[in-house]
Structure formats: structure tokens, C-alpha cells
Amino acid sequence: MAARALADTVLDTAIVPGPRRSDELRTVLLTGASGFLGAYLVHELVNRLGVRVWCVVRATGPVAAQRRVEAALRRHRLWSETTMRNVGAVPGDLTAPRLGLTAADYQRLAETTDAIVHNGARVNHAEPYERLRAANVTGTVEILRFACRSATIPVHFVSTTSVAARQDTPVREIVPGLPGNADGYVLGKWVAEVLMTQAAARGLPVLIHRPDRICGAAATGATGTDDAFWTIIRAIARLGVAPAIADVAISLVPADYVASAIAHTVGQHPRIGARAPVHHLVNHTSITLEAVLDRLRANGFPVEIVAPENFVVELSRAARTDMGMARALILSQMTGPGTSEWDDTTTRRALSGSGITCPPMTADLIDRHLDHLTEIGFLPNPAA
Structure with missing residues (x-):
């Protein structure tokens, strides 16, 4: 399992960012919108940033895709007509080439997307790496390929603190070496983080978000039931x-805090650098x-x-x-892995003055x- 994962950490040399589009933020592409955190991300991206959010959703067609996103918002008490006016959905599949999109949708979105929030993943801590690889690793490669398709599109990748959990603390906001004794899901997230760092080294603006265990919104408790x-x-x-x-x-991290912190940084535009910055979204x-x-x-x-x-x-x-x-x-x-103390200095600096704090x-x-x-x-x- 570890050998295959290490082999997967080499990013295709053809994935190279093109010219930078303007910093204007009008359209965000979101994966995993029909899931728990995805619903909160849709809500925060639309209402905090005032952007249009296009959601790539596994569905039989555009109508079914839109209904899945709407159902997720209703399930977590986030639905409103105002929000839905700025939400679009297209059927896709992270395990498929070109994200499972039609050629027309792929081209249209590549030309109009100003930022990507890659939140989609297959979450199962009992399944081996091989069974999760297509969605969680290959899907990440396809997102990076899409981000470099027509221009340079900044990518926000949603990972997990489990990638870096250690007994020695505090855990720094960096991409670590191969995590020991990791299950297939965590191993896949680590591979994806390494791929993100390689894309960043090639000039793609990337930001890695690592939320700890997420619970429902602080005000409503509307949480997912798969946790x-x-x-x-x-x-x-x-x-x-x-x-x-x-x-x-x-220690739980409310979903509305996680989503608002990510949305805020989407509006800040990640900087191009040799390393992909990491943000720990944790509750102290x-x-x-x-x-x-x-x-x-x-x-x-x-x-x-x-x-x-x-x-x-x-x-x-x-x-x-x-x-x-x-x-x-x-x-x-x-x-x-036991209890860890998390350094979130970079996160707190990015959120300074925003009023966004963890309840x-x-x-x-x-x-x-x-x-x-x-x-x-x-x-x-x-x-x-």
C-alpha cells in the first residue's frame, strides 16, 4: 500500500500552469458539494463572497445534480432561494478522466472558473488505499490538470489533520513525510497534499486546508451522520x-467556521510560492x-x-x-494517533481582521x- 502511494506522489510533467487570469473572482468550481462540509461551503462561498458556485456532482444529469446540491443545503438548514440563484451543478465523476464532465462543460468551466475548492473525496476509514485511490488521488490529479487547462486557476484543497497527526507537538503547518500506520483514506489525502506541493512549485497558486474533526454549525448543530x-x-x-x-x-470544529475560513481565503487569492501553504482549522x-x-x-x-x-x-x-x-x-x-497540539499561526494570520473564529x-x-x-x-x- 505504501509503495503504491509513494509511486502516486509523482505529478504528471504535463501539468504546468499557464498564464495567470485576472484576480477578479466571479466563479468558483466546487467538488463534494452534495456532502456535509460541501453544503456549508456552497452557502459560505455564495453568501460571503457573492460569487457563482458551480458544483461537480455525481448524478445522471444536470437536473439531478442540482437537486442533490439543493437537498444537501436543505438537510443542513442552509437552503434559501437567494443562495440557489447563484448555484449551478453539472454531472461529473472524480474517478473519470476530465472529471467525468462533457467536453463542452469541461471547456466552458475551464475558461470561466476563477478559483477551485477541491473538497470532494470518498471518505471511508475502513477501506484500503487501492479502493479509494481513484476518487481521492486520481481525482486530485484531474483537478490539477483542469486548473492548468486554459489558464492558472488557484486551487484550495481540503485535506485533514489526520495527515499530520503526531504524538510530538505542536504539529506545524507543513506537508509532512509519509505518515506511519495511516489508513487508506489518510494515506490518499497525504498523497494529494504532496501532489499539491509539486503543482505549487511549478507556479500554481495552491492552499491546503486541514480541518480537524468537523461537527455541525455552532448555532444549529446540523451535522452529518457519517462521522x-x-x-x-x-x-x-x-x-x-x-x-x-x-x-x-x-475537540470538534464547527462546519460553519471551517467553511467561512476557507471561503475567506478563497477571496484572498493564494500566493504563488515554492511551497503550498497549509492552514490548520482546529479547536483549541x-x-x-x-x-x-x-x-x-x-x-x-x-x-x-x-x-x-x-x-x-x-x-x-x-x-x-x-x-x-x-x-x-x-x-x-x-x-x-492520539491527541496532538496544532500550530495554526498561518491560519490565524490569514483570518486576522475577518472576525472569523472557532467557537x-x-x-x-x-x-x-x-x-x-x-x-x-x-x-x-x-x-x-
Whole structure:
């Protein structure tokens, strides 16, 4: 797996940026718009920058693509007619040559796009690198090829802090060497970061954004249901038991902060340099798992603390008839790199004067997420 990943870090020599278009920002191309963070990015790009956003979406046609973006905005309480007037969608596929676009769409977008936010990826921490490679690595190469097609189009790449997580801290805002013991998803993101740095060295304006674990908006708690953390919380709520690891610190980054920070820097235009700058989008505050369990109890979910092995036994039984529990069981067996301290000096400098700051971890923030997840049926009704 590592050998193949290392081989993939060599960027095609034909990918070379052309002449720079004007710095006027009118149109942004966005991948991953139908996903969780993608919906927030659509909202922030349109409403913060006043640009038109074209979304490349897996769909059977333009109407279906537009509906997928609209559904994502509605799902996360972001939809408005005003926003949608500035959103367009085209069917595409990151795993395909030319991003799966028609020749006409590819040419039109290459000639009119002023910036790219590459957020699209296949997210699965249980799948091997080979199965994720087409979407997460080949797709990134195709984005870079597109960025150099007609002119030089700045690229904002959404990565993850997992690429650089280390026990020794603080973790600097640079692209590290090959991460050890990385799963296929993290390894693919690292390869993509290395490809971005090579494109930057050739003169393409590139900025790498590394958000930590993302939660819903600070005001609404409207989060995605695929996240590992909330999958485990759902399992705890349904089983009524939690493992005895209550002192674990939980640090989440609200999606509206991540999206607004990225949108702000899109408006700043990344500079051309020998290295691709990296921005850590992290929360310097945390809350313990015990405090999260207390909020579950306060919201009507009785939770008993049991030995970790007993929790796994209960989870294994439930996994026989519940796919969500099966996923929680897999996630419970995976170990992360541990807690890291993140240097975000470059990020804070870029956001200086913008008023954009990361909301702190509080009991209220957890409550808003529990309310939202119960409302949409992801968590069981406490009264039941």
C-alpha cells in the first residue's frame, strides 16, 4: 500500500500552469458539494463572497445534480432561494478522466472558473488505499490538470489533520513525510497534499486546508451522520452503555467556521510560492467524553459505564441486526494517533481582521447536536 502511494506522489510533467487570469473572482468550481462540509461551503462561498458556485456532482444529469446540491443545503438548514440563484451543478465523476464532465462543460468551466475548492473525496476509514485511490488521488490529479487547462486557476484543497497527526507537538503547518500506520483514506489525502506541493512549485497558486474533526454549525448543530464520533454516540444512546474511557478529550470544529475560513481565503487569492501553504482549522478547546455522556443523560438517554470489553460485547450483539451498530463496532476497534497540539499561526494570520473564529467546545454545543440528531431520527426518541 505504501509503495503504491509513494509511486502516486509523482505529478504528471504535463501539468504546468499557464498564464495567470485576472484576480477578479466571479466563479468558483466546487467538488463534494452534495456532502456535509460541501453544503456549508456552497452557502459560505455564495453568501460571503457573492460569487457563482458551480458544483461537480455525481448524478445522471444536470437536473439531478442540482437537486442533490439543493437537498444537501436543505438537510443542513442552509437552503434559501437567494443562495440557489447563484448555484449551478453539472454531472461529473472524480474517478473519470476530465472529471467525468462533457467536453463542452469541461471547456466552458475551464475558461470561466476563477478559483477551485477541491473538497470532494470518498471518505471511508475502513477501506484500503487501492479502493479509494481513484476518487481521492486520481481525482486530485484531474483537478490539477483542469486548473492548468486554459489558464492558472488557484486551487484550495481540503485535506485533514489526520495527515499530520503526531504524538510530538505542536504539529506545524507543513506537508509532512509519509505518515506511519495511516489508513487508506489518510494515506490518499497525504498523497494529494504532496501532489499539491509539486503543482505549487511549478507556479500554481495552491492552499491546503486541514480541518480537524468537523461537527455541525455552532448555532444549529446540523451535522452529518457519517462521522465516526456521532456513530459511536448513537451506539451509546441506543445501548445505554458506554466504555470506561470518560477522561478522553473531545475537540470538534464547527462546519460553519471551517467553511467561512476557507471561503475567506478563497477571496484572498493564494500566493504563488515554492511551497503550498497549509492552514490548520482546529479547536483549541475541548470537552471530556464524560461531559458528553452527561449531556446524553440530561437529554433523556440513560447511560451506564461499563468495561470497554463489555461495551464491545454489547455492540457486537447489536451489530447483527443494525448496520449503524456494525459500523460503530468497526470504528471502536480502530485506534487513532492520539491527541496532538496544532500550530495554526498561518491560519490565524490569514483570518486576522475577518472576525472569523472557532467557537469553543461547550455543553450547549453538544446539546444542539443531540437535538438535531434526535429530530432527524439518527438518535432514538428519548421518550421511547
